[in-house]
Amino acid sequence: MTVKLSLATLDQAKATAAIPAYDPKTLSHGIVHFGVGNFHRAHQAIYLDDLFNTGKGHDWAITGAGVMPSDAAMREKLKAQDFLTTVVEQDNNKTGARVTAPMIDIIAPGETAALIEKLADPATRIVSMTITEGGYFIDAAGHFNPAHPAMVEDAKNPTAPKTVFGLILAGLKVRKERGIAPFTIMSCDNIPGNGEVTESTVIGLAKLSDADFAHWIHENVAFPNSMVDRITPATGQREIDILRQDFNIDDNWPVFCEEFKQWVMEDKFPLGRPALEEVGVQFVPDVAPYELMKLRILNGGHATIAYPSELLDIHFVHEAMEHPLIRAFLAKLEKEEIIPIVPPVPDTSLDAYFDLIEHRFLNPKIGDTIPRLAQDGSNRQPKFILPSTRDRLDQGLDIVGLSLVSALWCRYFAGTSDSGRKIAFNDTSAEKLQAAAIKAKEDPDAFLVFDEIFGEVSGNELFRKRFAHALKTLWTEGTAKTLELYLADELVK
Structure with missing residues (x-):
């Protein structure tokens, strides 16, 4: 019989899944998190669940924060099951499920006053976020864009903010007025120097309305850099059905992910932090080498296989890696153009790291899709591919393969695969990119006019x-x- 997930049914769920070793009802709030999507629930929430299972850190539970309209649906689905999540971890040769419970609430989009009050709560010592690469209001160089309409609007109405950063500022303002020490702001997104980028956006937005407040933030708020990694596909009916059929658990929004996970972070938390080093998080003086390795080799690898796979009508990532041309393309590009310009990483072999990535990409159980990898290229290309291109050019090196990746992205945006199948885009800049890609068939320079992308x-x-x-x-x-x-x-002219 299928178990409908809730606190009341946890004992029944343990027949097929691991359940928390702690009582979720005893947890208390410590973290506000923006973006309670799949990656967060498969990554940060898992590390906290691991820690809570040791009997430690129970005052660091998560309160989710919704900003986007889609967050409302997420809240309703998770609230109906007492904010529990079933996480299915899948390696090539094994699969296991666990029910996690580190989240105790989600504040719905539009509940601005309640969210600001939660941010101002002295118990809130960390505010974290997974809001995707495109959510930071930055240009191709990683600089804050004060002219973005959302930033202009929040600057005009700082007491009624609509963005993550406007809400964070409102919470910090109340804490400052009440004499409460500021929380640490922790990005968990795939952005080079994500802590520094977050600081740039927070302070940049503050300057638009209150320069003194911006200076106070600069002097008092910590923004640790971090590197996060775990392949986590989107949830669809396929995943919901597999969970029911294989584990007899009915979860409104389960998360499927690979077994591998990694989190490397700077230890900058003035109000304290969970003892995450006890459950596998690496705290290091400088995250940059790890971060650059991951962004260039793994995320760059995803971008490399995404567009030829779309053009060849391949849907799943593991199927792309089973295609001899695509797998060989990835290996040649990585070994000849990307890896040679990645700086050394402490106690890490870059070649072994790439071997691990090939293994991860080949995992047939994850069900990761090419459309997911191909989405949001206007934000991902400037972070994952073009920095390698720029660095090689700066060193006087050729960029045959990297230029091909950019050309494949352009060809993809023409809108049809090689077979004539219509491609569905998921990119905020899709309309202008498609218009440029069509022109580029006759005039390639037409696609390179976007300075915010190509720089x-x-x-x-x-x-x-x-x-x-x-x-x-x-x-x-x-x-x-x-x-x-x-x-x-032979692709040289």
């Missing part, structure tokens, strides 16, 4: 030449033949 790279003669030739080849020869030419070192 200084678009002005480099070698990049423009390599990009133009790769794009022309994709249109005349098709994706498979273009990959063959690249693998044979």
